[in-house]
Structure formats: C-alpha cells, structure tokens
Amino acid sequence: MRTQVGIIGAGPAGLMLSHLLHLAGIESIIIENRSRDYIEHRIRAGLIEQWATDMLIETGVGERMQREAMFHDGNHLCFNGETHHLNFKDLVGKGITIYGQQEVVKDLVAQRLKDGGQIIFEVEDTAVHDFGTDKPSITFRKDGKDQRIDCDFIAGCDGFHGICRPSFPEGTLTFYDREYPFGWLGILTDSPPPDHELIYSYHDRGFALYTMRSPTISRLYVQVDHDEDVNNWPDDRIWEELHIRLQGTRKLQEGKILQKGVTPMRSFVCEPMQTGRLFLAGDAAHIVPPTGAKGMNLALADVRMLSRALSAYYKSHKTDLLEGYSKTCLERVWKGQRFSWWMTQIFHVFPNEVPFDRRRQLAELDYIVNSRAAATSLAENYAGLPIV
Missing domain, CATH: 3.30.9.10 (D-Amino Acid Oxidase, subunit A, domain 2)
Incomplete structure (x- = not known):
C-alpha cells in the first residue's frame, strides 16, 4: 500500500489526525491492533475543553455531540462541609463539555469511513522502518498475511504501550516520570x-x-x-x-x-516527540493524572499541530512547523502537566x-x-x- 501519512493507532489522536489531514487534501491510512467494537466501547475520559469542542464542531464531527453532550459553565469544589461553585463562563468566557471519549471515537470512525478513509483493525506485529530517511514504511500482519504501507511520514498515535516510542534510536529520548x-x-x-x-x-x-x-x-x-x-x-x-x-x-x-x-x-513525558519522519502524539508521548482532565485534550492539541505542519509541507514544502513540532507541543504538554500535578496535590491525601x-x-x-x-x-x- 502507498499513502502520504501512515497512522498507527485509532484512538482520538489518530482518528482526528486522519480527519484533519483529509480536510487538507492529504491521504492517510490508520492501522489499529484492536477491533472497532473495542475502541468504540472503551470507557475513558469524558471532559472536553472549549477549544476542542469548537474544533469538533467546526470540522464537521460535532453534530451528535451538540445533541447529546452536557455543556457546563463550571464546577464545584467541596471541602470543610461546604460546596463552592466556580463559574468558568463568568471568569474566562469558556465552558467545558462532558462527552465520553468513546463517543468521540465513534463519531470520528463513522466520519472517516463516510469520507472513504481507510482504517485497518485487528493488526498484529506492527513495526516502523526507515523513518530516518525520506521513505519510511510500516509493516504489520493482518489475517495471517504480511502487509506493508509505504508513506512519507509516520504518526505514532499508539498509546503509552505502543511500538512507536520504543522504536526511537537508542539514546535519543529523555523520560520524565512520576508515579x-x-x-x-x-x-x-x-x-x-x-x-x-x-x-x-x-x-x-x-x-x-x-x-x-x-x-x-x-x-x-x-x-x-x-x-x-x-x-x-x-x-x-x-x-x-x-x-x-x-x-x-x-x-x-x-x-x-x-x-x-x-x-x-502517573505523570510521564518523553522528549523529543519526533525523530526523522516519525512523530509521536497523545499518550505515546505523555500521560497525565486524570485530576486535571487533560489527557484527550493534549492528544487533540498534538494532532492539530501535526496536521498544520503536514499541510504546510504538502502545500508549500515548508518544513519549519514539522521541525518545531516537538517544541511547540511540549510547551503545552508541560503546562498541562503542571496543572494536573497542582490539582492532584491540592485534593489528595x-x-x-x-x-x-x-x-x-x-x-x-x-x-x-x-x-x-x-x-x-x-x-x-x-x-x-x-x-x-
């Protein structure tokens, strides 16, 4: 097979990246080691930041969310036997959306298939090759047959336990971890x-x-x-x-x-988030404690940036956004880590x-x-x- 961007992982990061690339006229193929039924029913985070809610709507995958989600103006802090309301709309003019991650995945899968996108589920033995060159590839096994995707770039959206991060050359990654x-x-x-x-x-x-x-x-x-x-x-x-x-x-x-x-x-960050033509996004590069509700939102921010960088490359052969991808994403990631740690240390014993x-x-x-x-x-x- 041949495509422009090979994407490993059909979670919110991989699916949204493929959707954004499609809107920019860029081809992609997603491979996923789990079944469609599994990813669409895996219970995960359910809080979406204002900008991400807007992005889902603006890119055409927010219709069901607008009907079924719950839109909150703020939240409550309870201590010393009293509950106090914080009104985010009043404070910063933004709210939050409660809509399960699995519902976001369902909407994105449906849209990619409607648009003719290719998602290959239940693959095995995935590996990435030659990403230090301009001819990277992905190999995997499907239904007992070895297959290969030749592509221009590889996006590792395969989660914390995926194969992309361990594929980085030895000694190129620095890990920051806290349990x-x-x-x-x-x-x-x-x-x-x-x-x-x-x-x-x-x-x-x-x-x-x-x-x-x-x-x-x-x-x-x-x-x-x-x-x-x-x-x-x-x-x-x-x-x-x-x-x-x-x-x-x-x-x-x-x-x-x-x-x-x-x-x-746990808190986890790896730096950098790219090597050659292999780019990490979402949980493959960073994990946050759920107290700050940042996990899926950081993943969506990663692929928003990566889609813009790839679009600039294909439209005008500019590489500055691709070269700065890791630095740009990590600035937001570390702010998300700071906030998540702060919320965690305030509320926990x-x-x-x-x-x-x-x-x-x-x-x-x-x-x-x-x-x-x-x-x-x-x-x-x-x-x-x-x-x-």
Whole structure:
C-alpha cells in the first residue's frame, strides 16, 4: 500500500489526525491492533475543553455531540462541609463539555469511513522502518498475511504501550516520570449524579470526584492506594465512602454499578516527540493524572499541530512547523502537566503527611474560592489554555 501519512493507532489522536489531514487534501491510512467494537466501547475520559469542542464542531464531527453532550459553565469544589461553585463562563468566557471519549471515537470512525478513509483493525506485529530517511514504511500482519504501507511520514498515535516510542534510536529520548502513591477507584453507575456539574471533594479520608456520562449515568471516583485490589471494595463500601466524602452537601442516589476498576496515577513525558519522519502524539508521548482532565485534550492539541505542519509541507514544502513540532507541543504538554500535578496535590491525601500539610491544602482551596484571581487561573487552565 502507498499513502502520504501512515497512522498507527485509532484512538482520538489518530482518528482526528486522519480527519484533519483529509480536510487538507492529504491521504492517510490508520492501522489499529484492536477491533472497532473495542475502541468504540472503551470507557475513558469524558471532559472536553472549549477549544476542542469548537474544533469538533467546526470540522464537521460535532453534530451528535451538540445533541447529546452536557455543556457546563463550571464546577464545584467541596471541602470543610461546604460546596463552592466556580463559574468558568463568568471568569474566562469558556465552558467545558462532558462527552465520553468513546463517543468521540465513534463519531470520528463513522466520519472517516463516510469520507472513504481507510482504517485497518485487528493488526498484529506492527513495526516502523526507515523513518530516518525520506521513505519510511510500516509493516504489520493482518489475517495471517504480511502487509506493508509505504508513506512519507509516520504518526505514532499508539498509546503509552505502543511500538512507536520504543522504536526511537537508542539514546535519543529523555523520560520524565512520576508515579503517585494512590489511585482512583472508579465506578460507572445507573443513577443520576449529585449535581449537574462536576464536584471535586477534599476530605481527610481521601479525594472523591462526582462526574457523569449523562443525566442518568454517574461516573464516580474515590482515592485508594495505588495497588489497591478492587475485590476489597464491595459495592456497599464504595457507596459508604462516596456518601462520606460528599460531606452531606448533596444527595447522592445509589444505583446498579455497571463498571468498577482501579486506575493508578502517573505523570510521564518523553522528549523529543519526533525523530526523522516519525512523530509521536497523545499518550505515546505523555500521560497525565486524570485530576486535571487533560489527557484527550493534549492528544487533540498534538494532532492539530501535526496536521498544520503536514499541510504546510504538502502545500508549500515548508518544513519549519514539522521541525518545531516537538517544541511547540511540549510547551503545552508541560503546562498541562503542571496543572494536573497542582490539582492532584491540592485534593489528595498523601502518605506521611503531617497536620501542617492538610491545613495548607485547606488554605489553598479557601483562597481559590475567595479570590477571583486564583479562581480565574484555575478556570483558564481547566477550560483550556489558548491553542496555538
């Protein structure tokens, strides 16, 4: 096979990149090791920044989102038995959208197929070759047959455990990694959320987050040990903790738990995000703790930049945007890491903390809800920094 851009990974990054390239008249082929059904039903993040919401609409893949998503003006911070509302629209003129990552994937897959795009699912033994030259290629196995894609560029959108990042020449990458001493026990439940907007709760027993996937389906989290066994958390224990950490500020309705799991928390960045004609995007290059809701948004920002760089190359043979891709993306990535770490350290109980640390956290939360300047900083980062 022959195409202009070979894309590995059919998550939000790979699919959106292919869609943006199509709009620019650039051909691409996506390969994915999972099935279409798997990627369209894999529950992941569900919060979209304002600029990303606008991009989905402007590029023609936001119609269903506009009908079914929930659009929030802000969120709530809960501590000391009180809940405080931050109105992002009032503070920075932006809001957020609640729409599951799997729904974004469904919309993008449908659009790529409608536009005649090629997505090859359930491939094996993927490898990248000759990306240090002007004739890179991708090989893989499909239905027992070896196949090859010759292309001009390769986009590694294959996630943290993908093959693209490990394919960089030895010694060319620097890794920045931090593992947190806790995780999130998350449930998906057939019950309405306690509020129509998100609630971030600080409690001496640990952090809790009250979010949603729809007005009748809640996505709820409690802080647990990083290596916690989910079997230690029967349904009754989970609901008890959720009630306690909500601190009586809202009514929490219980319902059938549809999904349950523990997610460890980490921060990770690799630099650079490119070598030769191989470019990384999304989780292949960076991971953030979910506290700041930046994962999918950073991935979409990466491919927006990469699509612009590739468009400039094909339209006018300019290479400056391609050469500056890593530097430009990492500036946003590190701001996303900073904000995610900041949100994480404010709300979570860390091992070996002393009473001083708890009082400091409470003082910072009190400062946020009583200072317009502090609230504006949070709102600006949460709803999305200006996009390049």
